Amino acid sequence: MRTLSEVPDGDAGESRPVNRGAFYRVCLPACCKRSDTHRDEDEDDGEEDTGENTVQKEKQPSCPGLGLMYSLLASVFFSIAALLVKKMEGMHAIQISAIRCFFQMLFVLPAMIYYKTGFLGPRGMRIYLFLRGFLGSNAMILLYYAVLQMPLADATVIMFSNPVFTALLAWIFLKERCTIWDVVFTVFTLTGVILIARPPFLFGGELSGIEGDYSSHIKGTVAAFSGAVGAACTMVILRKIGKRVHYFLSVWYYAVLGLIECVVVLFILDEWTIPSCGWDRWTLMAIGVLGIAGQAFLTKALQIEKAGPVALMRTMDVVLAFVLQFLFLNRKPTWWSLGGALCVISSTSGVALRKWYNSTRQKS
Template identity: 30%
Template structure:
């Protein structure tokens, strides 16, 4: 899980670097093509059918994942790296809410407390002007909205995956994500497409694509071998690594309010995850 957190933070770093020259949707397209290739190879290697039994729900999982990925990459081009990652890490809160609405899972008082802590943390990280005044430098509202969208749609994708696991092979579920993302990002990326330089190709293909693929594999292994509570705690290292990359490469220094908000989000989502475990 530590290795997974490190690789996911590297993916965020590479997206932020590539986003200086390339539109975020173009980065989504290239990353999706790379991961689609790897996913197809895994299907062939394991001799698993890509079709699945519930095609409609598999496509919906791909659509929701594509929207989440698009929101995340857009947010990374507009917000500090650590702030983007910590806002995106509120997805367990939204997963709990969606599971209660769709899967009819009960919510206890500890989970409600965790949700409220996380929501307060989000406010402190975002620092909206209508609450903190114009004298306090808040984050870009559009970037914050995108990061929150990434968290919400990520929660939706996870909830759908929990339903799909009853009938579908894990590799089939994984395959539909880059498949739909490739199809969805192509018409959105072409109108503003910029031909990448050799360095951009290296950053996006080797950096974003490869780091994302390695992170997914290591995360899957980590979740299978670690207790859920410890796995969630280790995954928060992604934000720590992200803060380090932001400081070293972009001179991004978190404000005291951001640090307090991050702590509340860690506590809230950790509480929700432990109860769910």
């Protein structure tokens, strides 16, 4: 360790004596905040002073609320993408999903080459990456199908119930703790789904406020619910993978497997159509770009902010879905939809707050 009477001189790393009093006169304003014995762990970031540099760069404080802002932007991008899917006419949900996966591949490929992540991943992680890509892409396809079959807000609400199922699946497969609160939140979520689906054996034969006939409505409900479970499985797999695999590689599997699956199913169903010129093609490209932007901002939010506040901010997806549905689709929400949305938002917010509280208490 160097004493305060020596400072580095130029690139050669030589030291020259300086007047101790002069040194204190120059450095006192920058160093008088606290002594070295009272430094915080946050300031030194756990790095030892090896003596090679006596002047260290201070850690730049992050902007308060930046993570929440990123989460809000992700919600905006995802909501607009769902709205554009709803506006598409004469195109199957699987084809829309295929085009989004194609654009996602184009955007993530240069990043993978730059970071040298490879295209297969570690041997022990490939099965998990495959399951992540397969289940994640299926969740996206089911969401788009639900959006085309039922009101936008209803599909978004049901799909947004995935955090509750994530907690249950983590208890089953990852042996995470499950409390009575998880059971309560699950009951609230299922109640919200029932209020939105409104099965005839509970609500009678005539239903108001649904889009199209009831068969399409129930198909959309089943698709959105299945997509929520698929998204929950994806979250459990991502927890299992942890930080052992680069994020771009996970997105790569998602895009490649989704594209392959969509193309195969489209040729089997013979539903492949060429989008018309003009608005439809621009809309499809916008869906792909917005989906990638939403994923990027959500990932960035989780990197700099705790999961609890981010999950709470994601409830804006539901709010934005109701607003966009009213403004651009001229559909007013029914009281049943609002009641179901309230149940689902309450349960997902409860899950987020409980995890946030537990993590804060453990750190303290």
